[in-house]
Amino acid sequence: xxxxxxxxxxxxTDADKMLAMVDVSGVRRSVDVVCVxxxxxxxxxxxxxxxxxxxxxxMSRIDEAExxxxxxxxxxxxxxDGEMDAIRTGSVEALPSLPVSQAN
Amino acid sequence: xxxVDEFRDPALAAGLxxxxxxxxxxxxxxxxxxxxxxxxxxxxxxxxxxxxxxxLLPDIIEFVHGPGCPVCVLPMGRVDDCVAIAERPExxxxxxxxxxxxxxxxxxxLQAKADGADVRMVYSPLDALELARRNxxxxxxxxxxxxxxxxxxxxxxxxxxxxxxVTNFSLFCNHITIIPTxxxxxxxxxxxxxxxxxxxxxxxVIGTAPYRFIAEEFGxxxxxxxxxxxxxxxxxxxxxxxMALGEARIENQYARVVPEAGNPAALAxxxxxxxxxxxxxxxxxxxxxGSGVRLREAYAAFDAEKRxxxxxxxxADPDACRCGEVLTGAVKPWACPVFGTGCxxxxxxxxxxxxxxxxxxxxxxxxxxxxxx
Numbered sequence: 001x002x003x004x005x006x007x008x009x010x011x012x013t014d015a016d017k018m019l020a021m022v023d024v025s026g027v028r029r030s031v032d033v034v035c036v037x038x039x040x041x042x043x044x045x046x047x048x049x050x051x052x053x054x055x056x057x058x059m060s061r062i063d064e065a066e067x068x069x070x071x072x073x074x075x076x077x078x079x080x081d082g083e084m085d086a087i088r089t090g091s092v093e094a095l096p097s098l099p100v101s102q103a104n
Numbered sequence: 105x106x107x108v109d110e111f112r113d114p115a116l117a118a119g120l121x122x123x124x125x126x127x128x129x130x131x132x133x134x135x136x137x138x139x140x141x142x143x144x145x146x147x148x149x150x151x152x153x154x155x156x157x158x159x160l161l162p163d164i165i166e167f168v169h170g171p172g173c174p175v176c177v178l179p180m181g182r183v184d185d186c187v188a189i190a191e192r193p194e195x196x197x198x199x200x201x202x203x204x205x206x207x208x209x210x211x212x213x214l215q216a217k218a219d220g221a222d223v224r225m226v227y228s229p230l231d232a233l234e235l236a237r238r239n240x241x242x243x244x245x246x247x248x249x250x251x252x253x254x255x256x257x258x259x260x261x262x263x264x265x266x267x268x269x270v271t272n273f274s275l276f277c278n279h280i281t282i283i284p285t286x287x288x289x290x291x292x293x294x295x296x297x298x299x300x301x302x303x304x305x306x307x308x309v310i311g312t313a314p315y316r317f318i319a320e321e322f323g324x325x326x327x328x329x330x331x332x333x334x335x336x337x338x339x340x341x342x343x344x345x346x347m348a349l350g351e352a353r354i355e356n357q358y359a360r361v362v363p364e365a366g367n368p369a370a371l372a373x374x375x376x377x378x379x380x381x382x383x384x385x386x387x388x389x390x391x392x393x394g395s396g397v398r399l400r401e402a403y404a405a406f407d408a409e410k411r412x413x414x415x416x417x418x419x420a421d422p423d424a425c426r427c428g429e430v431l432t433g434a435v436k437p438w439a440c441p442v443f444g445t446g447c448x449x450x451x452x453x454x455x456x457x458x459x460x461x462x463x464x465x466x467x468x469x470x471x472x473x474x475x476x477x
Contacts, residue, residue, distance in 0.1 A: 001200045002174065002253050002461065003147045003331070004305055017264075032230060034260055035369045052308075052361065055200065056228025057257045059370065060308050060361050069112060073331050077147075077154040078460070086201050090227030092234045 004052035004059060005074060005083050006067035009033070012043045020046060022053060025071065025084060029091045032057045056091075111155075111333050120337040121160050127344040128162040138166040140296055141343055142433060144282065145303035146173030146461025147331055153470040155333040165340070168433035169463035171285055172303055174250045175202045176455040176462040177386045177431065180421065182278055183208030185414040189245055189276060190221040192412065196239060198232035199247040200254075201225045206458050209419040213247075229261035229275075236265070236273035245408045248277045253305045255279045255397070256370035259377035262399065262406045276408040277398055280384060282306050283314050284395040289432060290322045297433065299343040301336065302328035304358050309374075311366030312356050319352040330358040377403055387421060387455050388428030425454040430463055437467040444468055 007024035009031075020043070022031040036051055036058045037043060050067040051058035062070070074080040111117040131139055143149055149169045152158065158167060171177055183206050190197035190213060197213070204214045204225060217223035222242075226232050232246035248258040258275055265273045282303065289295055302315060307328045315326050325346035329339035339357045346353060356362055377399060384396025399407040408414075421427055425447065426440040437443050437456070447453035449465050456462035460469070 001202045002145075002250060002305060004253075004308075029227075030230070032257075032260055034373070035256060035367050037369070052305075054305065055254055055257045056230045057260065059253075059256070059305075059367060062361060066360055069332055072112075073151065077150050079150070082201075086225070086227045090201065090225050090231060092226060092231035092238075 001055060003074065003079055003083070004054045004070070005080075005087075006050055006062060006070050007031070007053045007058075008067075009046045009049050009051060009058070011047065015043045018043070020058070022051065022058065024053060024087060025080075027084060027087050029056070029087055035059050036061050113334060117334055117337060120334070120341055124165070124337065124341050124344060125162055127341070127348050128164050130348055131344065132162075132164045135164070137296060138164050139298050139344070139347070140166050140168050140433070141299050141301060141340060142168040142170045142297045143301040143329075143336075144170040144172040144286070145301075145306065146176065146459065147304070148301060148329065148336060149173070149463055149466050150461050151331050151333065151336060153466040155336075156470075157333060157336060160337075161340075168297060169430075169466070170300075170433070171289070171386070171389065171431045172251065172282065172306075173456075173459050173461040174254075174280060175206055175459040176427075177280065177388065178203070178206055178249065178278065178455060179385045179387045180207065180209050180419040181385070181415075181417050183212065184210060184419060185416060186213055186247055186276065187211055187216045187221070188415055189408060189412050190216050190223050194243050195222065196235055196242050196244045197221065197223045197247065198226045198235055198244055199223065200249060202459055203247055203249055205452065206455055207452060229258050230264075233261050233265055233270065233273055236270055240272060243272045243274070243411075246273070246275050248275045248279055251280055251282050251303070251306050252309045252374070255374050255378065256309060256367070259373040262377050262403055263373060265406055266403065271405070274406050274408040274411050275399065276414075277378070279378070279397050280386070280395055281380075281397065282310075285386070285389075285392055286315075286318060288389070288392045288395070290318065290324070292432065295432075297324065299324050299347060300326040301339050301343065302326045302354075304328060304330055304362065307356075307358070307362045307366070309367050309370045312354050312362070312364050315354045319354055323352045325352045325355070327355045328358050328362055330361065376400075385418060388431040390428070422453050427454040427456050430456055437464040440464070
């Protein structure tokens, strides 16, 4: 929850709502990019950029080497699996097939 | 030095350890106490143990594990409030997974869920908002928890809910801020900490300027650090260098992620949505003035505390636990009578055993019993 996890922005999903699709170690989810967007720059400029993602919010732009080093530390201190699990199982937005959405 | 081999740059790590040794020897002269350096962030605590950094350092250097694990400092009474809200039939209670096992005086959120409360583990507050959109006949409460690292995420989610006029979403705000907490620690009469390793991801949001009082008023150095073992060794060295020169400054070892001014968009959202509370209670530390935030009046419609009358009863920690003394660095976890016996990660009594970033859980997991014999 407190340690960010590196991911790469692969698409802008909703420019009006400042949402982008981020690939985190092969798992994709929708992420808020308000905190890494450059004022006056089109959001598309973020595609391909590595970011540190905290609970669904991109909080800092990082480079690829920093992303790799951070993933390594997270794996070594045993936090990576838990964080990936949380993204996989706790992402309501990114998983439209969850039973809750079928009810609507 | 078997641990050094797995570092990104073993030669650099070995060089840092050597330099630390030279400085430590110089600082040791005429000192009666160890050089105590507090790492504020629970993530740093975890990394220090995982990489066995204490074992690489001279005995005179002592890491003291600070209060920077938001799950660990959550008082029992607030967990009881969460359970009370979650047990309401109309409520879906959404939370980060980390908070599920924190003991309350009656039960944890995990036990409340087992007893039938609709508690959902989500990855992001955005997911809680999505639950609200998908369940218009229910009210979704998100348990807002954490320091400045997670505060922008809940603030931005409340702003999103306000923009979309979502009426069945609210936040149970338990965010805490690091600066008043550090000040409260420093104002303790016998606070024996010589310097600080500053939190990386909190600083990414708030920048480095808010720490200046630590150097200017209290004469202690603070170095904001990254999470790799090399980062921690380098930051420790920077603290020791300042001490050896008789200086006290705020330095930033983690500049590749932490801008000096922090993150302006995140800070703006936090300032728009939150205001300081007069006081907030911490597990083990008691009440600290100005250390918590609440939603501003303009966002009262999204404030779970206004929507539901939460019991807000203060509950004392279990008598046997010495969480408070561990949190302030006064004692090591193994000095607590229930450490590893009545209190384990499987059946935690105190919150420091719940999160992997808590000092007790780290000692338990990595066998940090130095000095226990």
